[in-house]
Amino acid sequence: MDLLEINNLWVNTHDNKEILKGLNFKVNKGEVHALMGPNGSGKSTLAFAVAGHPKYTVTKGEVLLNGENILNLKPHQRASKGVFLAFQYPVAIPGVTVSNFLRHALKALGRESELKDFRKTVKAKLAELKIDESFMSRNINEGFSGGEKKRLEVLQLAILKPKLALMDETDSGLDIDALKIVASGIERFAQESEAGVVLITHYQRLLNFVKPRFVHILAEGKIVASGDTRLVEQLEREGYEKFVTKAPTPA
Numbered sequence: 001m002d003l004l005e006i007n008n009l010w011v012n013t014h015d016n017k018e019i020l021k022g023l024n025f026k027v028n029k030g031e032v033h034a035l036m037g038p039n040g041s042g043k044s045t046l047a048f049a050v051a052g053h054p055k056y057t058v059t060k061g062e063v064l065l066n067g068e069n070i071l072n073l074k075p076h077q078r079a080s081k082g083v084f085l086a087f088q089y090p091v092a093i094p095g096v097t098v099s100n101f102l103r104h105a106l107k108a109l110g111r112e113s114e115l116k117d118f119r120k121t122v123k124a125k126l127a128e129l130k131i132d133e134s135f136m137s138r139n140i141n142e143g144f145s146g147g148e149k150k151r152l153e154v155l156q157l158a159i160l161k162p163k164l165a166l167m168d169e170t171d172s173g174l175d176i177d178a179l180k181i182v183a184s185g186i187e188r189f190a191q192e193s194e195a196g197v198v199l200i201t202h203y204q205r206l207l208n209f210v211k212p213r214f215v216h217i218l219a220e221g222k223i224v225a226s227g228d229t230r231l232v233e234q235l236e237r238e239g240y241e242k243f244v245t246k247a248p249t250p251a
């Protein structure tokens with residue numbers, strides 16, 4: 001059975017714009033998939049729909065996690081089943097420190113027992129991510145630099161250990177040093193866990209550090225091509241044009 005199986009998924013935004021139109025997508029345990037596609041093709045929409053964001057309405061199709069349809073579950077219920085979404089644009093949560101957030105999340109996941117080693121685990125991860133320990137007492141994403149926001153996503157991966165990690169442009173806005181740190185954090189997570197990882201990205205550069213087994217192109221509401229990393233090379237050479245039909249939409 002697949003970890004994630006998406007069948008014929010149709011998704012609208014709240015203003016009834018049709019974004020995903022019959023998308024099929026599968027991720028197995030332990031696999032890293034890269035999801036690429038032109039701007040506005042619906043990559044974030046797909047990630048939000050799987051995580052259960054209320055702004056996106058599924059009008060048809062199913063999203064199965066270990067065989068169970070999760071579409072009727074609330075976002076927090078999906079999270080407790082192991083779905084994790086790293087936002088393309090992480091939001092600030094004033095008044096909630098990184099430390100409190102992570103502790104509460106562990107409790108909400110029913111993993112209080114991990115709190116006794118929390119400090120130690122966090123300390124090791126902060127060192128790997130080259131973050132100062134004072135980071136833990138700052139409010140979530142408040143005044144964070146682009147690099148700090150993305151490092152926080154990787155810290156969450158390491159502590160919360162989701163089963164399915166959807167990383168939405170976790171490479172965007174990073175300088176090359178930060179990119180290496182963030183990418184190796186994701187790579188380490190992928191190797192140490194049995195999780196399925198979906199990397200939504202625009203650029204080959206992330207994929208120089210995290211090696212996906214599968215690469216997919218999302219365009220016009222569907223996965224229009226799947227392959228291995230040679231597909232990324234083809235994209236870098238030829239762009240998306242080839243993967244997008246130019247048929248005019250009927251009025």
Ligand code: ADP
Binds near residue numbers: 015038040046
């Ligand atoms: P990508 O992540 O591939 O760049 P998105 O999923 O963010 O694409 O967006 C797909 C399309 O849906 C875009 O045209 C975008 O403007 C539109 N869209 C996304 N979210 C919303 C929303 N909440 N309300 C209205 N339109 C949206």
Ligand code: MG
Binds near residue numbers: 043044045088168
């Ligand atoms: Mg996006």
